[in-house]
Amino acid sequence: MFGIGTKNIGIDLGTANTIVYAEGKGIVLREPSVVAKNTKTGEIVSVGSEARDMIGRTPASIVAIRPMKDGVIADYDTTVAMMKYYIDKALGHKTGKPYVMVCVPSGVTEVEKRAVIDATRVAGARDAYVIEEPFAAAIGAGLPVMDPTGSMVVDIGGGTTDVATISLGGIVSSRSIRMAGDKIDDAIVYYVRQHNNLLIGERTAEQLKMDVASASVEAAKELDNQTIRGRDLVSGLPKTIEIEAVDVAKAIQEVIQEIISAIKETLEETSPEIAADVIDHGIVLTGGGAQLRHLPEVISDATKVPVFIASEPLDCVAIGTGESLKSIDVMKKK
Ligand code: ADP
Ligand code: MG
Numbered sequence: 001m002f003g004i005g006t007k008n009i010g011i012d013l014g015t016a017n018t019i020v021y022a023e024g025k026g027i028v029l030r031e032p033s034v035v036a037k038n039t040k041t042g043e044i045v046s047v048g049s050e051a052r053d054m055i056g057r058t059p060a061s062i063v064a065i066r067p068m069k070d071g072v073i074a075d076y077d078t079t080v081a082m083m084k085y086y087i088d089k090a091l092g093h094k095t096g097k098p099y100v101m102v103c104v105p106s107g108v109t110e111v112e113k114r115a116v117i118d119a120t121r122v123a124g125a126r127d128a129y130v131i132e133e134p135f136a137a138a139i140g141a142g143l144p145v146m147d148p149t150g151s152m153v154v155d156i157g158g159g160t161t162d163v164a165t166i167s168l169g170g171i172v173s174s175r176s177i178r179m180a181g182d183k184i185d186d187a188i189v190y191y192v193r194q195h196n197n198l199l200i201g202e203r204t205a206e207q208l209k210m211d212v213a214s215a216s217v218e219a220a221k222e223l224d225n226q227t228i229r230g231r232d233l234v235s236g237l238p239k240t241i242e243i244e245a246v247d248v249a250k251a252i253q254e255v256i257q258e259i260i261s262a263i264k265e266t267l268e269e270t271s272p273e274i275a276a277d278v279i280d281h282g283i284v285l286t287g288g289g290a291q292l293r294h295l296p297e298v299i300s301d302a303t304k305v306p307v308f309i310a311s312e313p314l315d316c317v318a319i320g321t322g323e324s325l326k327s328i329d330v331m332k333k334k
Contacts, residue, residue: 008099009090010322011083012136013116015068016158016181016288018082019315020090021322027315028090033158035082036064047085056201070178071105071133071160072112073119083123097126099328103133103321105160107176131324134164135171137286139323140316145169150274151281154263154299155317156289158182161259163266165274173269179258181289184209191251193233196241200230212245214293215256220249223293256295260302267303282306286316 010021013033020029031048038045038061045062046054054064067078091098100120104113113130120128134153135145143151146169155162158181164174188205192198200208208228214220223245232239263283267275283305285296296307310316 007091008101008325008328009087010101010318010325011086011103011120012318012321013068013079013083013102014157014317015066015071015160017314018086019318020086021318021325022090023322023325026322027318029086030314031086033068033082034064034066035078036062037078039063044081044085047082055203069159071157071162071176072108073115076115076119080119080122083119087124097124099325100125100128101321101325101328102128102130103136103317104130105162105176106132106134106164106171106174129328131321132164132171132174133160133176133317134162134174135166136318136320136324137162137310137316138164138166138284139320140318141284141286141310141320143281143284149281150270150277152263152267152278152283152305154259154283154285154290155287156180156259156285156292157287157317158289161262161287161289163262165266165270165278167274167277172271172274173266175262175266177258177262179255179262180287181206181209183255184213184252184289184292187255188213188248188251191247192228192230192243195247196243197233198228198230198239198241199233200228204228204230208243208248209252209292212243212248212293213252214245214249215252215298216294217246217249217253219294219297220245256298260299263299263303267305279305282308284308284310286310286313288314 007022012019018033022028032052034051036045036051036054067075073079117128137155138145138153150167152165161180162176165172185205212226225242229240290309290313300307
């Protein structure tokens with residue numbers, strides 16, 4: 001479209017995962033948002049899944065950094081390095097610079113938005129544009145965002161949960177809370193430390209969440225116990241324990257309730273017409289956190305609205321960001 005051979009790309013710069021969509025190709029890259037650096041030289045040791053496997057396991061000479069926190073850039077230089085690596089990898093060539101669309105959580109400040117645009121330019125974009133994450137998620141989930149009908153999307157990522165109602169191509173009401181996958185992991189670490197005197201790492205907590213966590217304490221009674229390893233706080237030695245799924249469900253209840261409150265508040269702010277549309281079409285969940293066991297049922301019970309998980313929930317934001325590249329043409333003319 002702009003320059004032969006150069007694809008324009010859409011980037012879902014997530015707290016947990018970075019996903020790149022190339023125009024005409026679809027999703028070309030999915031990697032964790034993690035960078036491992038040499039602490040002495042500042043040199044990058046690895047980026048992506050290799051770097052993620054190093055979290056909690058690095059010697060003094062290496063540090064594994066997650067440069068995005070709570071949906072925004074926490075470490076600018078590392079974010080630039082990571083984006084540069086992913087943009088180059090996604091394009092697979094160095095001729096011409098792409099136009100890049102990046103998503104940001106709804107409710108970020110102008111300064112935070114500016115930082116994303118600057119970082120994307122420094123990382124190699126000819127120019128960069130931002131799109132609000134819940135809007136991208138809704139496009140990616142296939143919701144009729146341009147129609148005169150209300151849709152509701154809840155994107156539960158690593159750092160933020162973004163809730164929005166959308167109609168006629170715009171966000172009608174939204175909430176972005178810093179309560180999502182990472183806070184669920186933290187809650188598990190905290191619970192196991194308090195109740196089992198065992199210190200576990202964030203990767204172990206995340207694995208435990210994927211294996212047995214449930215949004216419903218009641219439904220968790222049907223799930224099997226799980227074996228976990230960590231460091232005994234009393235003896236200081238490694239230890240293996242069995243943890244009940246009910247305990248994991250209890251551990252994460254507070255975070256689940258915060259997410260439900262954000263959904264209710266967003267619903268309360270909409271017009272009666274949009275609320276009625278949402279009751280008709282249901283709430284659509286996207287993001288990795290949408291895959292938490294029994295979450296649709298629990299949200300549906302609390303809101304009295306049907307709840308569905310989008311197909312490919314982890315990819316929705318990237319797909320929506322990529323599809324909105326088409327509007328760059330329009331934006332450039334403004
Ligand atoms: P982000 O957009 O912030 O990068 P993602 O949408 O990629 O986040 O989702 C990542 C989050 O989803 C992580 O916190 C991860 O632990 C969580 N997640 C992934 N799979 C599951 C699952 N099966 N159950 C619960 N949480 C999950
Ligand atoms: Mg996301």
